[in-house]
Amino acid sequence: MRLFPRLRFGGLTKRFLPRSLLGRSLLIILLPLVLLEAVALQVFYGSHVDIISRRLSDAVVGELAFTLEALHRWPSVIDHEWILATARDRFGLALRIEHGQRLEAHKSRNILGPMDDDLHAALRQQIRLPFTMDWTSDPRYVLVSVQLPEGVLSIEAPRKRLYTNTIYLFVLWLVGSALILFGIAAIFMRNQVRGVRRLASAAEAFGMGRDVGFIKAEGAVEVRQAAAAFNRMQERIRRFLAQRTEMLAGVSHDLRTPLTRLRLALAMLPQDERWRAEIAEMTADVEEMERMVGAYLAFARGEGVEQAEPTNLTAMLEEIVVRARRDGAQVDLAAPPLLTLSLRADAVKRAITNLVDNARRHARRVRLAVEPNGTRQVLVMVDDDGPGIPPEQREAVFRPFESGSAGGTGLGLTIARDIVRAHGGDIVLEDSPLGGLRARIRLPV
Template structure:
């Protein structure tokens, strides 16, 4: 389980990255195997053979020089070696070998040559790989001086290791690039489907999406288009039914209002008429609330909306109704919204606050780069922490939920349809804070 958690922690989250990783890991493994076979087997074997051959030639030449004290004969031996083996030799009489810092090069050639010279010569020596780009300079200590041998690098190279590495990694990079382009085309259909689903869930109907990509992705896009059409048809049928229900319910209420208006206003009946009229008006408000909740403001189209100006309208209406309310925050927030629905949700929150508190404060600001928050604060009694979720339930009794239990329910339904959320908490003013969070 611990290994699985670590594996998930470092595993890429996106489908594109995971698919690319599925291709990249086998390629890297193949490169490692090929490099090991070439470097560990072929290159090492050939390099050791070259190094031992050259070391043997140098050892044989030095042995001939030791047995030929005549300088003219020594010169002739070194001249013949240069002609036959391409090994240029020079003798520095009376010199002592200076041991410098060992510098390793890329590949096994330097180690193989040093090992071969140590095995064949049995004398102190140095190998200079960096002074001359065309030769490796080997200096060997003799009894009466130092012999310098210039070895052509091409005699030690089995091939260009850098060229081999470039070929291996270059073809791998080309493969990854081609795979990335191909995978991006395949993933693009999935991303488009995800964006369409997210937009549709937020009430931003952009119409059917064009199927593209692999067969399974196309089938998912076609299924999404069918689902989207069925949901639209269901909402349209429900809206038509609710319109009929609204008409049927309002007709008897209208008759009741007319009957109450025609009753004689005698002192004995006046209190009952007032109470009954109040009950009828309350029933009409309840029916309007029920229908608005069931309809969910779903028929309204989204459009570019100045949220700051919309808040000013809501606050202005509350002030005309007698509320003490202030507005602060940004004045330039423009979002893609259903303006009437958001106006209704914010008005519900402001009305709830002003009914229970003498002062209300409304603010708007960026909560993050992709989220805007509208806060409605009051200095009223607030709501107990254990009831913060209960007041959102439909038909929940209690004044805090809007009189007949649908004020906050309708508001949250509207906000969630926009891809946002309403969060209730304790206000800095001492009462309740309702935070409306909307995506940018």
């Protein structure tokens, strides 16, 4: 049986630790520095300041006790005046007797530190009379009141005789040196982390298909090695894309050439009524094969050649809607007049066109809408009033050749998601307010 609950430090650590590498590096430097200076302050405070404070308090209270003993031994008024004047001249203590007065309860006002505690202990040990202390009312003197049988003895003890400024100088030196060291460490670590941030930004941009070029290797040896490896990776990927594009261009030419010959042969056949239906079917088959070849090549080629540039998304959607209406579809558009994003325009246009074509093949009405989602994302919704797709099958239609029906190739949704994810976004399928299916596209700003 567990007697004590298990302590979970992981959640607390993640909650309070900085998330950035710079913050955690500075914390690693700051914590030992603060701990070291705290130990040094405690050692200095306990071994030096505390001893000096007790000795100063004992000296002042000893002079005060001697004065009180003299007042008690020579009680005449003339002697009292001489004793008080001598204490002021020799000890620097301003004393006066207020006859018939009584001490006010709870009048002591102390400060933080060992000085007031040491003075209080010395007064209790040597004076042994009721007294009060006031450290806050006068910036130059500590006011002490002692209850005598004939009245109250008020003492103004010079503050500089009861404590030393060494502790403040020492604390100032500790804090100042810590700030200087921390500032130097912050500047140094920021320069080291800058290379990591530049590498992360370049990797993110390269993953979205942007041509970031070779990044400059700077910083520590490990950061330079990571930057050099990233540059080599970019070069290999570019070389692979170029080789694949060249190969696909040859494949495209080899596949389209016999299809073109077939189309020409069908066009040259005599237009006999007996063969008109067969010729039309064969021509449709050839066109379907050309369309499928184009879709397959577009899927295999990817979008690595086109570079992202500022694009008016609203104007692009208007072109897609005009084209769909020209083909006889009922398509509505709700978008702001101007919405500029950094996009590979042809690729995104192809992705949204695929979604619109897929929707209008299964529905009578299609609606496009654009909504800002915070400051870093834009949502594009493609809604239709068709039969929709069951929730358990929505993810499967994004796999190649899974959704090929009603004249499609089975690659439209696959190509669309591949393009959007290459931009750093995503596509999800949901229930549409029109009763059919909604394709929600998330694009980063």
